[in-house]
Amino acid sequence: MLSEIIVSPSPHISGPFSTRRVMGDVIIGLLLPFIAAIYYFRLYAITLTATCVISCVITEYICNIIRKKQNPAESLGDLSAVVTGMILAFSVPPSLPLWSAVIGSAFAIAIGKMVFGGLGSNIFNPAMVGRAFLTASFGMLMTTWTVPATIDSAMPNIGLGTNSSYSDDVIARTQATPLGYSKEAIKSKTGAKEVEKQFRPALFGEVGGCLGETSAVAILIGGIYMLIRKTINLHTPLAVLISTFVFAAVVNLIKPDVYISPLMHIASGGILLCAFFIATDPVTAPLSVKGMWIFGIGIGTITMIIRVFGEYPGGVMFSVLLMNSITPLIDRLCKLTPAGGKPNA
């Protein structure tokens, strides 16, 4: 007869999703940008990504020991530390010294996630917390951009490249990113058209920039993969991209010579990676569809405000962190109404 009977509340079967599968899909989605990064930045991509991922995983393990978890390795199984490591690596310059990558990863996991209670309890996107820490602490390192290994010389016409003094690597040459040039154009009130010539390279990733952010096409394909797998939904990416596009289109229409075109804005900087991989981090984004739109529009708008009016060339990190901080308020604002309407009582 029956050897054991289990009693638990219904339902007694569960669907195909698991946290590990969700995170695993994000990692698969990130693989294409990773391959693009390897193509353009060669060894930098591999060492930096590996360093960030390993540091994140080890930090989480150590935090679990400090938190006296019975099985400190258990929470690593959800793969969220790997995702954080990859996104952090993708959003820093390729030539970032490995020691600072270790510090950034440790900060991202320990302060960004574990002090709040681990996965699910953190307020801010851990990778963005780590990046913010690195930007604040090692400003120079975080703005030294390596020229992709596929081009021989620095950008023609606008060649601002200088030799990096931070890396011993002989091939390391630096240049500004498209957004850096865009900032120059805004400051000098001319030259936006010149920057737009970099649209094609930016689309495929042959420009200076953060490790995994340069290739728009690779990120887009990774994002589509996650959409197909239903790992993310369309709302947040659409909200981010549409708001960015509209904002950029308005300023571009007013002064086309000063502000670069909306498509150029979307193809450059971290906005695409943000739209598909950072803003869609479920933990730090609102729950409801309406909330996702508010969140995404907020990120797109703040990013564009920083890009157009701010001191920094890119603003994804700040906008994500700012919107993360008001996620609980958005959730409260977007309280759902039951299908049958509000009860009369």
Place this chain on the structure above:
Amino acid sequence: MTIQAHRKFSFSGGVHPPERKHLTENRKIQHCFVPKQVSIMLSQHIGAAAKPVVAKNDQVKAGQLIAQASGFVSATMHSPVNGKVKEISLQPHAVLGRSQAIVIETDQQNNPLKTPPKDFNENFDESSFSIEQICNAVAEAGIVGMGGAGFPTRVKIEPNPSQPKDTLIINGCECEPYISCDYRMMLERTNTIIAGAKLAAKAAGCSRIIIAVEDNKPQAVEVFINALHKNGKNIEVLKLKTKYPQGGERQLIKSVLNKIVPTGGIPPAIGLVVLNAATAAAVAEAVVFNQPLTHRAVTVTGEAIAKPSNLYVSIGTPVSELIEFCGGVTLKSAKVILGGPMMGLAIADLSTPITKTTNAVTILTRNQIGDAKFARRVTPCIRCGRCLEACPEHLNPTTIAHAVKNNMLDLAIDYYMTACIECGCCSYVCPANIELTGYIKTGKILLARQKKKMPQ
């Protein structure tokens, strides 16, 4: 008669669990055995428990009234067998733990095996029965909703001047995985169901009857269409999208008529009556043959059972006897569920009796439950929002569940906890394996206790 293929509108949310109806869908409802002993629960329905009218050691006959309805929302009970009242005592109950039941020891010598009645003639005419006759027969037969909730049918179909009703929906969706007893009823007792629908519609004053079937049961749609060719004016057959919980009353109404039942309200509030297909058949038998509800079709299924079957069983039969009749279980079985895997109740005691609302006994193995769920490996909520997307009632399951978990019942109520229909979609989709439905159910029980509606 009109037949509409697919409706444009449907409810939002819902899930697509594996159907697994192939185990039993081609097995006829077979009569099985006379149980040695039956336990008739006094509380098999929503509302007040029935009051016993027999005492210990009384002799009872099959079909005899043994408990009286004790209020407006209550139902009568009848003995399914000839025998002697052994005791009136606490018996295992899937929801209440233990509950009062009349235990009848069957007379082994003098007990004919009750076979499922023959299907009605397709020329059945309801005009020879008056509204009063129909309502009384339904009340006397103790008919309650046989789909699961167990709402006394009399209350549903009785004419109520303050809430006139115009449309009767026969719910033949059977959206729960595994279960096929309603499907078999629709195939084998088509005309009985139609007759019951006509009688109920007459009593309730409904001019329109819609038979709604999910599109994964094309054969059921076909038999209804054939049966209705001759004598089916005002009756429509509607194919609905296969999606769980399509058979949920509120979701069904949304899909069939694109109408919304207000939160906290019931279908009569918007002029509708919804009857489960098996209930309609029971209505027909009660009115025409004066037959009380003492037997019902039950699907005994699951990968762990040797011979999955559809059986015509006495209400009160212990689950263990049904399992035995179906060849017993394989060793790996892990969960015995009264009902289907989405909304059914897992039981620990196999002597739990079948009630009027039990449509299936599903026995699952570890494989079907899934390793993570089996080991109850719960990870933290990652706030992915899948539960919000799946919720057919547009609730926020994760917020409600975590409010209940953290003892913040007020917050849970604020997020409309009481509007939850407990369909289980949120728990089904949850990647973190959190028992969201379980927490919400707990919250509802805590609330009922606060309001002193439920014993501690």
